[in-house]
Amino acid sequence: MTRKFFKFFLTTVFLCGAVFVLPAQKTSVPSLFKYKLENGLELFVMENDSAPLVYIEIAVKAGAVTQTPENAGLFHLYEHMMFKGNAKYANQKEAYAALNKMGVSEWNGTTSIDRVNYFFTVPSGLLKDGLEYWSYAIRTPLLDEKELENEKSVVLSEIEGGMSEPGRIFGAGVFKNLFFECPWKTDTSGDPKIIKNATAESLKKIQEEYYVPANTALFVGGDVKHETVYSLVKEIYGDWQNGKNAQTGKKIETSSKTPFSATKKLVFADPQNSKGISRLVFYLRGPDAQSDENDTYAADVWSYLLSNPSGNFISKAIQNKELNIPDADYIGGSYSTMRASGIISFSAAFMNDEKISPQKRAQLILDYWNTQAVDDMLKSGTGYDEKDIKSVKGRLEDSRTYSMETASLFLRGFSSEWASSGADYALSYDENILKVENKDVRSFVEKYIKDKKGLAVLFVNPEYYRENKKEFEKDGWQELNAENARWWK
Numbered sequence: 001m002t003r004k005f006f007k008f009f010l011t012t013v014f015l016c017g018a019v020f021v022l023p024a025q026k027t028s029v030p031s032l033f034k035y036k037l038e039n040g041l042e043l044f045v046m047e048n049d050s051a052p053l054v055y056i057e058i059a060v061k062a063g064a065v066t067q068t069p070e071n072a073g074l075f076h077l078y079e080h081m082m083f084k085g086n087a088k089y090a091n092q093k094e095a096y097a098a099l100n101k102m103g104v105s106e107w108n109g110t111t112s113i114d115r116v117n118y119f120f121t122v123p124s125g126l127l128k129d130g131l132e133y134w135s136y137a138i139r140t141p142l143l144d145e146k147e148l149e150n151e152k153s154v155v156l157s158e159i160e161g162g163m164s165e166p167g168r169i170f171g172a173g174v175f176k177n178l179f180f181e182c183p184w185k186t187d188t189s190g191d192p193k194i195i196k197n198a199t200a201e202s203l204k205k206i207q208e209e210y211y212v213p214a215n216t217a218l219f220v221g222g223d224v225k226h227e228t229v230y231s232l233v234k235e236i237y238g239d240w241q242n243g244k245n246a247q248t249g250k251k252i253e254t255s256s257k258t259p260f261s262a263t264k265k266l267v268f269a270d271p272q273n274s275k276g277i278s279r280l281v282f283y284l285r286g287p288d289a290q291s292d293e294n295d296t297y298a299a300d301v302w303s304y305l306l307s308n309p310s311g312n313f314i315s316k317a318i319q320n321k322e323l324n325i326p327d328a329d330y331i332g333g334s335y336s337t338m339r340a341s342g343i344i345s346f347s348a349a350f351m352n353d354e355k356i357s358p359q360k361r362a363q364l365i366l367d368y369w370n371t372q373a374v375d376d377m378l379k380s381g382t383g384y385d386e387k388d389i390k391s392v393k394g395r396l397e398d399s400r401t402y403s404m405e406t407a408s409l410f411l412r413g414f415s416s417e418w419a420s421s422g423a424d425y426a427l428s429y430d431e432n433i434l435k436v437e438n439k440d441v442r443s444f445v446e447k448y449i450k451d452k453k454g455l456a457v458l459f460v461n462p463e464y465y466r467e468n469k470k471e472f473e474k475d476g477w478q479e480l481n482a483e484n485a486r487w488w489k
Contacts, residue, residue, distance in 0.1 A: 024226055027427050029410075033226040034423065040214030040248065041237055042423065044414065045229045046221035048407040054222035055408035056130045057119035058138055059415045062210035064113045064188045065252050065340050071206070072488070073155070073190015076111045077198055078206050080151040082118060083109070087140035088132075092147070098133060102126050111188045114339045115419030121408065124223035128232050131218075135236050138211060143200040152195055159189045163482045166270055170457070173485035177264060178283050178455050179255045179341060183487035186341065191488040205245075213240045214248040217423075219415050221407025254291050255341035259284070260453035263366065267359070267477040269462035278358040278461075279349040280365055284454040286335055286342030287444075289421030296421075297429075298444035299335040299344070301436045302377075304392040306333035306346070311388070313373060317348065323365055324350045339420045344448060357468070359475045362458045370451070377445045389436060 024045075025034040035043040062075050089095040099107055099120070107120035118137065122130040162168040175186035184191070218237075220229050242248060263282075273279070287295035306313050309328035318325050325331050330349040335342065348365050352358055417426035458477060465472065465479075472479070483489065 023230060028430075029427070032410075033230075034427075035226075035230050035233070037213065037234060037238060039238070039240055039242060040212075040216075041233075041240065042217040042418070043230060043233050044217065044219050044411065044418075044423070045224065045226035046219075046407040046411060047224060047226060048221060049223045050406075052124045052223050053121050054124045054127050054130065054220060054224050055119065055121045055411060056127075056134060057117055057219040057411060057415055058134045059115050059117040059217050059219065059419060060138070060211055061115055061215045061419050062206065063111060063115045063419065065185045065338065066210060066247075067184050067187070067190075069184055069191075071194065071202070072184040072187060073192070073195040074198055074202060074206050075116060075210075076188060076190050077148075077151060077155050077195055078203050078211075079109045079111045079116050079118075080155060081141055081143055081148065081203065082137050083107075084144060084147040084151070085142040086136045087142075088136040090142075091144075095137070102129055102133070112416070112419075113186055113188060115416065117415055119219075119412070121222070127220075127224060127229065128236075131220075131232055131236050134218075135240075138216070139240060141207070143203050143207075145200050148198065148200055148203070152198065155190070155195055156192055159192055159195075162189060163486075166268075166272065169482050169485045170268055170270075170480065172487075173266065173268070173480040174283060174455065174457065176485060176487045177266065178285065178343070180487075181256050182253065185253070185255070187487060193488070208243055208245045209247040212242040212246040212248060213237065214242050214246060217415065217418055219411040219418075221411045251290060252340040254288055255285065257285050257287075257292075257448075260455070263453040263456055265456045265458070265475075265477045266480040267458045267460060267465065267472050268480045269465040270459045271462055273459050273461045275461045275464055276352055277349055278352055278362070279347065279459040280362045281345055281347045281457045281459075282366060282369060282454055283457070284344040284448060284452050286344040286448055287337065288340055288342045289337050289425055290339050292342070293421075293425065295444055295447065296337050296342070297432050297436050298440040299337070299342070299448070300433065301389055301392050302441050302444055303333055303335040303344075304395060305388055305441070306377075308388070308391075312376060316376065317368070317373070320368065322361075323348070323368060324353065324361060326351060337420065352464075357471065357475075358460050358464070359458060359472055359477050362456070363475070366456060374445065374450050378442055378450070389438065389441070 023035055027034055031047040033045045037043070064075065067075060083092060083095050085091040085095055089098055102122045104120045104122055109116065109118040118134065120130070172187065176183045179186055218233060287299055289296055305311060308314065314328050314331055317323060317331055318327060325348055331347065333346045335344050346369055350361055350365070414426060457480065
């Protein structure tokens with residue numbers, strides 16, 4: 001996931017030899033202001049008066065990455081209970097009525113790998129009402145046993161439904177096999193057995209440990225003044241305490257960077273695949289923001305370079321007729337980072353023909369990747385010279401500009417970065433990406449890609465797979481399906 005944000009500057013006032021830090025830290029992102037309350041709650045305000053609306057999001061570092069095998073699924077279940085009543089609104093009906101009264105047409109909560117977040121947009125004149133609504137929801141949920149039983153059924157249905165969706169089956173299988181030491185840290189749905197046995201008391205434990213101000217941030221953007229927002233937030237959230245059981249400031253267990261002893265090969269019968277085309281995705285473990293920060297910048301530059309349609313890597317791969325890759329739209333690479341894990345991937349779709357089976361052509365592509373492609377990456381001036389890197393930096397700036405089209409668009413992306421890598425990382429990203437040089441990209445390739453084994457997933461047409469299942473097995477490709485994709489099965 002490429003970051004699109006900038007360095008920040010601490011605003012200070014010097015008077016009579018003393019230094020006074022202003023409540024707001026002005027950032028280099030236009031109209032973005034940063035605050036931090038004494039209880040640890042962070043506040044980010046983006047001013048944009050283009051419409052009389054204000055976006056309000058509250059995010060908590062309580063996603064899948066904080067899970068253990070014993071509580072995997074409780075964070076997702078807790079998210080569902082946020083709209084079921086609190087100290088001010090006695091039940092779901094009253095909570096929804098309050099939302100309707102504020103004119104909220106859309107509200108939601110999501111559980112991701114690095115965070116849980118809740119958000120809506122209200123008329124700017126109802127800023128205080130909106131802030132108070134989330135304060136009651138986040139701080140005083142009822143966690144009613146009857147409502148809990150109802151939501152268990154909803155969450156279990158979501159999990160069951162996901163087992164029939166090809167995209168979710170594939171995603172679960174990738175995480176299970178790539179991060180097999182702790183796959184529950186990438187599973188946002190959870191273990192059905194744990195959800196079935198959940199109690200209000202077990203959710204209360206989640207609240208006491210993670211739903212605390214030092215783990216939380218507010219993101220407010222739109223037709224507002226940052227000083228006004230800060231004053232209201234301090235008034236409404238200032239007395240919120242962390243509590244003795246708060247799990248704050250702890251480093252998250254990172255996923256292993258140790259490469260596989262041999263590449264693991266999975267075949268996925270994808271209903272969306274025609275008989276005429278197959279697709280290979282090759283995954284490697286990459287740097288994460290928590291323990292390998294410096295490497296993440298070079299990784300981002302590398303991913304842009306690799307995916308450049310006119311770049312050396314894609315051009316050579318297309319010219320290689322053995323690989324049978326039609327054009328630049330069918331090949332590329334990517335890198336994404338989270339708080340405790342990073343994923344490097346290379347993908348290529350190719351045309352099938354009678355000359356060679358899809359699994360054997362996939363092997364040819366893997367061999368090409370591990371030999372010629374990687375060697376080219378390490379050659380100075382072969383797709384990785386300073387001119388190319390300068391071009392990448394320009395494209396990153398363009399994406400940043402797009403991300404700031406609206407306050408809500410920017411803040412949703414920024415809250416994800418806040419959770420995965422921290423606000424300071426996100427706000428200093430542009431400054432650090434500008435420092436990346438050719439040698440840094442080559443060092444990244446040497447450290448994480450060269451001679452590394454990983455996880456290969458081949459997407460083929462289901463009918464073709466059924467007809468040739470024994471041949472796939474003979475060539476060392478194991479089937480990935482709904483029965484073996486989940487870590488808890």
